[in-house]
Amino acid sequence: MKKRKNIIGIVLMIMLLTLAVGCSSEEPVTEAEGSGDNVETPESSEELDSMTVQLKWLPQSQFMGFYVAQANGYYEEEGIDIQILPGGSDIIPEQQVYSGVADVGVTWVSSLMKYQSEGWDLVHSGQLFQNSAMLLVSKESTGIESALDLEGKKVGSWFGGNEYEIYALLAANGLDRNNDLELVQQDYTMNQLINDTIDAASAMTYNELGLLYQEIDPSEVNILDMNDEGVAMLQDCLFVSSDWIAENEDLYVRFLRATIKGWADAAADPEAAGTIVYNVDQSVSLEHQIYMAEEVAKLVVTEGFDPANIGYTDMDAYQQTADLALEHGLLTQPVEISETTIQTKYWEAATRN
Template sequence: MKKGKLASLLAVIMMILLVAAGCGSGGTSTTQGTGTSDTGKANSGKLDKVTLQLKWLPQSQFMGYYVAQAKGYYKDEGIDLEILPGGSDIIPEQQVNNGVADIGVTWVSSLMKYQSQGWGLVEVGQIFQKSAMLLVSKASSGINSPADLKGKKVGSWFGGNEYEIYALLEANGLNKDKDLKLVQQDYTMNQLLNNQIDAASAMTYNEYGLLLESGLKDSDLHVINMNDAGVAMLEDCLFVNSDWISKNEDLYVRFLKASIKGWADACADPEAAGKIVYNVDQSVSLAHQVYMAKEVAKLVAPQGFDPANIGYIDMNAIKQTADLAYKYGLLSKPAVISDNTINSKYWKEATGK
């Protein structure tokens, strides 16, 4: 090879080596651990794995998480979210306490029960601002007020769902053991439809809709709403293991930011949210999922409630739930309400409040 060609070839090789070195500088891969900065996530491209345990099967009760997942809000926050469905044999508190899930959804009264047993669980967000629990009767039954429940058969799911009913009865001077008959209710509304019971437990977003779908109209029914009766207990909240949150504060705040965006979108367009949930698990009809979504939106962002405050923990409502849970026997001792059991700091960080 001639000297001129050899020199040119060496020059090309040197240029390639210099370019390769330049591309490699600062490009060393970084392992992303919990709480990694946004810069670290951008460089590594890795997502933090988070597992969310639902209280029940996939349905519009949980639409905010599904909407946030479908729209990529969790990925935007550097999170790979896995949503675990619940069921009659799954207890979210156990799943989180045992480390099967990082974050759980449960009712506040249920969480307080496990906290009272020494479990290191802490509420870190309140999604439902109002109770969805109703007592529903046919208009023909003559039950126009709580006092009219005297001498009637009243359905309850029990298993922790009965305490608002107990409070309702006592607030209206009725003895739950003497003045009426509480009956085990199944998860359909057939007992009420078939006149086997006079009043049935129903959630605004589910069982009440089943009655309407059966052909009954609002005018055919009478409703006792626990919020209106002053005995409401808080339902769907977010909770974590205290050990987990102590190591993953930034991760949870990012999760909450994405979740709040998802819930805000779902409440603004519940029909679209219902379709997203329906596509996840077609266990009920699309029409019912959309109905549920519209009703859930009223619980998450009630009339006059700023959607920017989704997830806000109302301590007065927390105290009412705790007082009722203790008074009617769900708790054997008063609930301890402190930063170790109910903590708003993460919501404040997520919302900038």
């Protein structure tokens, strides 16, 4: 009898435990049903639109606005997941965008015009640099104080599309580039000028000029500035393919809004911008990245220029670039300035609000 009572007790305990587990397992189901299946969670929230930007060169403060916009979350605020692709000597931005590897590219205006003239459906869609960064620099001892003083001298150029402002400078001063001086291949250092194997060297305000100042006192350097000489050609611009922009106008306007904010921040605080770029790719010193940022800021936000207008295209400067490119052999026919080659409406939409 006692044994039977024990068995009955055990059975009753098992039944009670089963009921308890059943009740507890039903509660979460009731809560889930009450809250609904449409509650937004990080996993179910709207996904960001992916975009890729192809730079003209390696990560450096020349492109600081993109990195600042990314670091400050401006692309995310516009619903964009941005990927910034570094460039290099073997990467051609026009090819990357035309082939669909990248959505937006950064290149020089004259280079873009060359590809457009060859039938590539690429559209200029924003202008970052308002001035040219190209200089010819020389030691004070050479006596090169004006373009006329280049006669009989050895002048360095990187060529590869970098030579046309030099050609324009010489022609504007009545110098024959084939007979009145010697144009020589320049490497990407300033050693040829420092070691006196050339008399004048090409230099960008934001890079090589700073490298030269590390070796030679600025007071001993003479500078010919293409802007002051009246032969400047526009450089860093934004461009897209006509097929891509036809399907992504809203996305591109959002991209521009974020990009403009990034460039405005970078121009206002070059030290912070240079530090952000340095942390992306520590290929040069922090000091040089900050120097570059300070100089690039002067190209993007020129004296008297409203930072709210970053990305604006000066059509007179655009036309001058086209005219000089044709006059000095980069182009074989005049540039067709139309909606198929340049569009300002996206910038206008991005800066409207």
